[in-house]
Amino acid sequence: MAATQSIVIVGAGVFGLTAALELRARGWGVTVIDPGPVPTPTAASTDISKVVRMDYGADKLWTELGSVSLTGWNVWNLVDWWPDKLFHDDGFLVLSREAMQPGGFEFESFQLLTARDEKLERLDSAAVALRFPGWAAEKYPDGYFNPRGGWAESGKVIAWLAQKARREGVQVFENCAFARLLEDGSRVIGAQAKDGRAFRADLTLLATGAWTPTLLPELSDVMWATGQPVLHFRVANPAEWQAPRFPVWAADIGRTGWYGFPALADGTLKVANHGSGRRVHPDDPREVSRDDEPRFRAFLRDTFPALADAPLISTRLCLYCDTFDGNFWLDHHPQRPGLFVAAGDSGHAFKFAPVLGAIIAEAVERKQVGRMKRFDWRERKTPGGEGARAR
Numbered sequence: 001m002a003a004t005q006s007i008v009i010v011g012a013g014v015f016g017l018t019a020a021l022e023l024r025a026r027g028w029g030v031t032v033i034d035p036g037p038v039p040t041p042t043a044a045s046t047d048i049s050k051v052v053r054m055d056y057g058a059d060k061l062w063t064e065l066g067s068v069s070l071t072g073w074n075v076w077n078l079v080d081w082w083p084d085k086l087f088h089d090d091g092f093l094v095l096s097r098e099a100m101q102p103g104g105f106e107f108e109s110f111q112l113l114t115a116r117d118e119k120l121e122r123l124d125s126a127a128v129a130l131r132f133p134g135w136a137a138e139k140y141p142d143g144y145f146n147p148r149g150g151w152a153e154s155g156k157v158i159a160w161l162a163q164k165a166r167r168e169g170v171q172v173f174e175n176c177a178f179a180r181l182l183e184d185g186s187r188v189i190g191a192q193a194k195d196g197r198a199f200r201a202d203l204t205l206l207a208t209g210a211w212t213p214t215l216l217p218e219l220s221d222v223m224w225a226t227g228q229p230v231l232h233f234r235v236a237n238p239a240e241w242q243a244p245r246f247p248v249w250a251a252d253i254g255r256t257g258w259y260g261f262p263a264l265a266d267g268t269l270k271v272a273n274h275g276s277g278r279r280v281h282p283d284d285p286r287e288v289s290r291d292d293e294p295r296f297r298a299f300l301r302d303t304f305p306a307l308a309d310a311p312l313i314s315t316r317l318c319l320y321c322d323t324f325d326g327n328f329w330l331d332h333h334p335q336r337p338g339l340f341v342a343a344g345d346s347g348h349a350f351k352f353a354p355v356l357g358a359i360i361a362e363a364v365e366r367k368q369v370g371r372m373k374r375f376d377w378r379e380r381k382t383p384g385g386e387g388a389r390a391r
């Protein structure tokens with residue numbers, strides 16, 4: 001019988017924990033280290049909510065992955081793994097400030113999803129005013145509602161994944177920060193923590209999100225940390241700002257980046273922008289910039305007038321690990337045997353949690369079936385420029 005292979009996974013975000021669970025299920029001996037208490041407060045995966053969608057313009061692979069993931073989230077809801085439903089399949093509202101045009105995110109998503117026989121409802125301003133009264137409907141003459149989609153309580157999902165990993169026999173070390181790789185010649189044989197602890201393993205997997213290009217500087221030309229502001233407002237009557245009248249939404253996102261969530265039971269309403277963001281060092285103070293609040297309020301005043309003066313509860317600077325092409329980076333290091341990198345989320349990976357572990361494990365085990373070439377180790381053809389947004 002083949003000896004059990006061992007792996008040390010650095011980072012307990014959604015990449016690290018889903019990979020840990022899948023590899024454990026495949027018989028690997030798995031150790032995970034992370035400096036946080038898990039869920040780590042500064043991790044991208046740790047938040048109150050993340051959008052789960054299959055709407056990806058004309059991109060067939062992301063759309064397929066989104067569709068399979070949606071089924072996965074519903075299965076997770078169904079099998080009562082969670083004390084509370086952590087995925088809310090309220091649907092996804094995609095509105096455009098002009099008639100949807102070929103080449104645009106909204107139009108191409110509508111086209112591809114309709115061709116896949118998804119039951120979308122096309123909407124004009126009159127329909128928006130009727131169904132989604134919080135919107136300045138007259139400003140959104142076109143768009144659609146996709147009943148398949150919603151949002152996940154990401155921080156709670158991470159806590160649950162960590163618990164489940166432990167139950168399955170994964171060793172999870174918190175308050176344990178990676179310092180450097182352990183090497184034997186050109187072979188990576190494990191990881192050493194800042195407190196001196198050594199974790200030897202057949203494979204070392206870096207799943208360190210926005211910290212990855214800092215921990216492995218040779219990657220800094222193909223991926224980098226980008227700061228994205230998230231603002232939480234308080235609404236007085238949460239029910240008015242919840243599905244079905246206020247589901248997860250995208251407001252002309254192809255051009256503006258604006259998107260957001262229904263209010264939580266305590267009235268917290270999150271707004272964010274999937275835009276270019278700003279380059280940061282992952283250990284810089286996590287502060288949004290001074291012009292973020294006025295910028296967000298100008299958007300609210302324009303699109304959700306009743307929210308324009310809603311009290312601001314909190315702000316968060318959350319980090320993407322942007323790659324130059326917006327695709328994930330899931331591969332063995334071509335020159336350093338024993339090292340694997342699972343990073344490059346580019347601001348859109350959480351939704352794929354139900355399938356991410358298997359995708360990473362297929363690449364770890366060099367299996368061709370589930371392997372996705374676009375996530376392979378690759379070169380950047382054109383220098384300069386910002387990360388592409390896979391939307």
Ligand SMILES: Cc1cc2nc3c(=O)[nH]c(=O)nc-3n(C[C@H](O)[C@H](O)[C@H](O)COP(=O)(O)OP(=O)(O)OC[C@H]3O[C@@H](n4cnc5c(N)ncnc54)[C@H](O)[C@@H]3O)c2cc1C
Nearest residue numbers: 011013014015044045051178208209318345347349350351
């Ligand atoms: C503002 C914002 C909004 C987003 N919205 C969405 C959305 O709506 N839908 C969606 O699908 N995705 C969304 N995303 C993207 C999603 O959050 C990420 O794709 C995903 O969480 C990345 O997971 P990760 O495991 O790569 O990184 P992380 O969750 O950041 O995990 C990396 C881990 O590495 C650990 N680490 C760092 N340094 C060390 C070290 N030295 N030693 C050990 N461990 C270390 C950290 O503590 C952390 O726990 C959003 C991201 C942001 C920033």
